Amino acid sequence: MPELRKDPIVGRWVIIASERSKRLFDFQSTVSPEKKASCPFCYGNEGRTPPEILSYRDAATEANSSGWTIRVVPNKFPALEAEGEMNRAGEGMFDKMNGVGAHEVIIETPNHEANLHDLREREVEDILWAYRDRILDLRKDKRFRYVLVFKNKGEAAGATLSHPHSQLIATPIIPKRVKEELSGSESYFRYKERCVYCDMVRQEILDQKRLVIESADIVAFTPFASKFPFECWLLPKKHCSNFEEIQKHEISDLARVLKETISRMSKALGNPPFNYILHTAPTQQSGIEHYHWHLEIMPTLTRVAGFEWGTGFYINPTSPEEAAEYLRNVR
């Protein structure tokens, strides 16, 4: 079982998951240019993944056979494992914990070659519904404090399989970066009595210069302090802390804006590798007035190097105003 270890200085948790690399030097996760015949996420190969947790499929078909449109399965090489108790222990001055959690793969489409922006809006909506359904299910497990949904697209962004998929990890602790967002937005709220994300939405709509897309329910913009070139954030206009409480009309709008944003990034930057990450409230909390769920999209265009590791701040060679203007005009 993997082990969670805590840095005694800054309190950062690390997952030591030796099982994930079969050999000591098996690091470089290269995207295998696998053929459909051998891809575990393609029709006909359902037996090559662990049994499915959820699928959207033709009612006439059976679980773990073809006929699905979305399929959620446990990760075959999980960073955290679902079975077991959550024992905390010391080791001299250090703290550790069993690597209890869930690590799932959301197979987004049976189409091996599709890009997210090639899918129909209806198909993108279903991916978002699958995220929601899994969060709702996992929050029943009281061992878990947080569910992180993310997508790594392309080898440089950390993907190891090219078939379109996202991932989800449920953790027994609230991650450091989530805590920082929660406490930062709480400080702002205490001072202003307003949600900092609502304020950003208002200012970006008013300013226009960092705006990429505005729809009825969703706004996409390049944030003022973008860490990376062409970083984009998607937020619901209506305040809501938990993604799983999203309304049906917001899902359609989010699907449309997500597909369009990725499509424009793809045109502007030549189908770049990217990560997106759903930022939402911890599973055991809801209705937080100072927190606001959102999706952060970051194309992989620059490398993180010594300066970023040492300082935790970033050098971004493209201003968000230039990036937004480009993304507004690209056709």
Place this chain on the structure above:
Amino acid sequence: MPELRKDPIVGRWVIIASERSKRLFDFQSTVSPEKKASCPFCYGNEGRTPPEILSYRDAATEANSSGWTIRVVPNKFPALEAEGEMNRAGEGMFDKMNGVGAHEVIIETPNHEANLHDLREREVEDILWAYRDRILDLRKDKRFRYVLVFKNKGEAAGATLSHPHSQLIATPIIPKRVKEELSGSESYFRYKERCVYCDMVRQEILDQKRLVIESADIVAFTPFASKFPFECWLLPKKHCSNFEEIQKHEISDLARVLKETISRMSKALGNPPFNYILHTAPTQQSGIEHYHWHLEIMPTLTRVAGFEWGTGFYINPTSPEEAAEYLRNVR
């Protein structure tokens, strides 16, 4: 001039340095396999860099000519610029600041092809002396709050030139990650009345299992909560918060342990790309009883992906105990 911008939620600063990319899409910093003839860091090409700030050279030679062994020059494409005032300003709800600072390159040897572990101990010592000399000089400038010294080796680790060099950035604010170390180690000190780093040094020497090298003054180990495979930390055994106060005998020992650690990593992992980062106290402070300078070395073996970005914690496929055992035994 570059601009510093603050994220209104987590307080992270970002440097928007549009000048660094000549064109909007000029991101991929590939290491040019430049010949000696065109390398700006080789003998005879001193005119291709801005005038030197410091050099260790034959007394008979002139500044900005050949004959040096170490040469420090301003970065030609600086992330921060030395001239100007440090104006803070608002932009609606957002905060920004002029990108005032220093960005220097430490050219470590005239030998274009050398690896750090190929240099003689005496030459590595001189690199460390140059770090110290520059920090001592920069801390006289009261606009600067922190000096970060780091090395990016190899393209995957973010280097853009292959000639051996390190970099130094002086910033007008104390970086977020440094603040976290300072406040984390302060909390530990308040509770235990001991330095957390001194405790780690003691425990690692006692435990042996994560120890890589122990010399008279310096200890090298793989930290308990290693973020990355084969991450190594080098610490002085004797408590000291500021690297620039290092003793002469500690410099010789550090040079020897640094060269040996990099040499073993190189043998174990096939001369991997790596970053190292000097963690030291802010320039305007000294004699901090809870902080302890150290050098963190991280080979670039895995990719940072959505999970790490979203949580701020890391999945490490190699336990530090396995890595240390390997590094102890590699020949």
